[in-house]
Amino acid sequence: MGWDRHSVRKAVVPVAGHGTRFLPATKAVPKEMLPVVDKPAIQYVVEEIAAVGLTDVVMVTGRGKRAIEDHFDRAPELEEALEAKDDEGRLQLVRKPTGLVRPHFVRQGDALGLGHAILCAAEHVGDEPFAALLGDDLIDPRDPLLARMLEVRRERGGSVVALMEVDPEHVSLYGCAAVEATDQADVVRVTGLVEKPPKESAPSSLVVIGRYVLAPEVFDVLRETPPGRGGEIQLTDALQALARRDGAGGPVHGVVFRGRRYDTGDKLEYLTIVVRLACERDDIGPDFTKWLREYVGRTV
Ligand code: G1P
Numbered sequence: 001m002g003w004d005r006h007s008v009r010k011a012v013v014p015v016a017g018h019g020t021r022f023l024p025a026t027k028a029v030p031k032e033m034l035p036v037v038d039k040p041a042i043q044y045v046v047e048e049i050a051a052v053g054l055t056d057v058v059m060v061t062g063r064g065k066r067a068i069e070d071h072f073d074r075a076p077e078l079e080e081a082l083e084a085k086d087d088e089g090r091l092q093l094v095r096k097p098t099g100l101v102r103p104h105f106v107r108q109g110d111a112l113g114l115g116h117a118i119l120c121a122a123e124h125v126g127d128e129p130f131a132a133l134l135g136d137d138l139i140d141p142r143d144p145l146l147a148r149m150l151e152v153r154r155e156r157g158g159s160v161v162a163l164m165e166v167d168p169e170h171v172s173l174y175g176c177a178a179v180e181a182t183d184q185a186d187v188v189r190v191t192g193l194v195e196k197p198p199k200e201s202a203p204s205s206l207v208v209i210g211r212y213v214l215a216p217e218v219f220d221v222l223r224e225t226p227p228g229r230g231g232e233i234q235l236t237d238a239l240q241a242l243a244r245r246d247g248a249g250g251p252v253h254g255v256v257f258r259g260r261r262y263d264t265g266d267k268l269e270y271l272t273i274v275v276r277l278a279c280e281r282d283d284i285g286p287d288f289t290k291w292l293r294e295y296v297g298r299t300v
Contacts (some may be wrong), residue, residue, distance in 0.1 A: 006132060007053070007129075007154075007202075008054065008055055008128070008129050008131055008150055008155060008213060008253060009128065009130075010054065010056040010057070010058065010123040010124070010125050010128060010130045010131070011049045011054045011056070011057045011058070011101075011121065011132070012057075012058050012060065012110075012113060012125065012129060012130055012131070012132045012133075012134075013042070013049075013057075013058070013059045013060070013117070013132070013133050013134075013135060013180045013262060014059075014060045014114060014117035014118065014134065014135070015032050015042065015059050015060060015061050015062075015064030015065055015068055016031065016060055016061055016065065016107075016108040016111055017031065017116055017134055018031075019031025019032075019265075020138065021265060021266070021267060022034065022265075022267065022270075024050060028064070028157070029067060030042075030065045030068055030133075031052050031136075032065075032068055032135045032299060033068060033071065034264070034270070036138065036264060036270075036273055036274055036277060037157035037278050037281065038278050039283075040071060040140065041135060041222070041264045042068060042071070042135050043071070043097055044102075044138050044141075045133050045135050045138070046097065046100050046101055046116050047109055047141070048098060048133065048135065048146060049101060049131065049137060049146070050101050050102075050143065050293070051141065051144070051146075051147075051167075052099040052131075052146045052147050054101070054131060054148060055101050055102055055103045056101070056102055056104070057102065057103050057104065058090075058104040058105070058106060058121045058124045058125070059103060059104070059105050059106075059117075059295065060106055060107075060108050060117045060118070060121055061106070061107055061108065061157050062107060062108045062109070062111065065276075069095055069103075069105055072097050072098060072100075072101075072103045074095075075094055078296075079091060079094055079095065081102040082094065089102055089293075090184060098116040104124055106120050106121060106124060107120070108120050110117075110138055112226075112232060112233050113227070113228070113230070113231075113232025113233040113234055113235075114134075114232070114233075114234065115225055115233035115235040115236075115237065115238055116222070116232070116233040116234070117237055118132055118214075118218070118219075118222060119208070119219060119222045119233070122144055122163075122219040122222075122260050125216065125219075126216070127216045128216055129153060129159075129213060129214065129215050129216060130213070130214055130216070131146060131149075131150070131176075131211070131212065131213050131214075132211075132212040132213075132214055133146075133210060133211055133212075134210025134211075134266050135210075135261060135264075136210060136263055136265035137209050137210035137211065137261060137262070137264075138261065138262040138264055138273065139209075139257075139259065139260070139261055140210065140259055140260035140261075140262070142260070143257075143258075143259025143260050143284060144254075144259075145162055145211055145255065145257050145259065146211055146213075147253050148186070148255050149162060149180075149211060149212075149213045150213060152187055152213075152253055152255055153213045153300045154202075156187075156244075156251070156253055157247075157251075158215055158242070158247075158249065158250045158251045158252060158253065158294055159189045159213060159214045159215045159218065159239065159242050159249060159250065159251075159253075160212070160213040160252070160253050160254070160255060161177070161190065161193075161208050161210070161211070161212050161239065161254050161255075162208065162209045162210070162211035162254070162255055162257050163177055163179070163188065163206045163208060163254040163255065163257065164207060164209045164256070164257050164258075165205055165206055165207070165256070166207050167205070167207055168199055168202065168205045169199060171197065171199055171202040171204075171205055171207055171209075172196050172197060172198055172202070172210055173196065173207075174196065174207035174209075175193055175194070175195050175196070175205045175234075175235075175236035175239075175263075176194050176195075176197050176202045176203055176204060176205075176206070176207050176208075177190045177192070177193050177203065177204060177207070177208065177254055178190070178191045178192035178193070178203035178204060179191060179204060179206055179245045179254060181265075182253070186255055186258075187254070187256070188206070188253065188254045188256060189252075189253055189254075189255060190219065190239070190244060190251070190254050191237050192240060192243060193208070193236050193237075193240040194235045194236065194238060195228060195229045195236040195237065196229055196238070199205070204260060206254065206256065208236065209257065211252070212239075213288050215248075215249040215250075216241070216249075216263070217242065217248050217249025218224055218235075218239070218249055220237040220249075221241045221242060221249065222235075224240045224242070225237050225238050229264065232256060233292060235292075241265055248255055249259070255260055275292070277278045279292065
């Protein structure tokens with residue numbers, strides 16, 4: 001079966017954010033390059049994209065993000081040095097990011113918000129539905145989410161967002177959805193979306209986590225979307241407009257995710273992911289867990 005204009009081939013990953021929550025580490029290093037154990041956070045996201053068979057990735061970057069481009073490019077000197085040492089294991093590690101997808105880069109210029117970042121990819125994406133993934137959200141590869149979202153898009157058309165139930169105290173950190181049930185337990189129809197509402201006026205405790213499958217009509221809506229919360233052009237506001245439509249980019253459905261999701265943008269959560277993934281690793285896991293048990297035993 002060949003490609004038709006309804007199948008998703010491309011993914012957009014905005015990476016232009018400053019990462020101020022991780023200063024000073026992010027003064028000269030992009031936050032997306034911070035290691036989660038020994039792999040930069042952005043590589044987990046690109047592996048997630050490759051795992052569902054999407055091959056064309058456009059990263060929306062900005063000043064100071066060159067390290068991301070280098071990471072997904074060949075490293076001839078390093079590869080030669082490792083080849084000379086017959087270090088096949090490390091050679092594989094160095095080469096892996098290059099072979100995952102075809103990366104493209106567009107610059108955001110002015111940081112006018114997530115909606116604006118997505119709009120910067122419009123020319124590359126064209127008139128096709130596409131996936132969008134935010135680098136701060138890591139989805140555990142053992143709990144596939146994007147594949148399910150693509151399935152829902154195939155079945156129902158329009159646009160699809162990933163939703164997760166959070167503590168009502170935390171809704172004000174996210175885009176929050178008003179929803180109606182559908183005939184599938186993990187799928188809801190999104191009837192409204194609001195960016196970072198105060199908990200008193202939040203429509204539910206279902207929030208958008210950083211995975212989207214968007215119809216190309218979102219670009220036209222974004223071009224007309226005025227700055228919203230924080231003076232930024234919000235993707236959530238554009239989705240709110242699509243949620244009211246039947247066709248032309250809508251309706252919007254939500255896949256309710258109940259798996260493991262980690263927010264690498266939050267300092268405390270970042271530390272917990274590193275510890276958790278390190279404990280689960282075959283190589284360093286046993287020794288690290290042993291040390292951790294002793295350490296915790298000594299300090300509590
Ligand atoms: C962005 C979106 C928000 C979403 C969140 C998920 O916010 O604007 O709707 O819930 O990502 O991580 P940010 O975290 O970039 O402020």
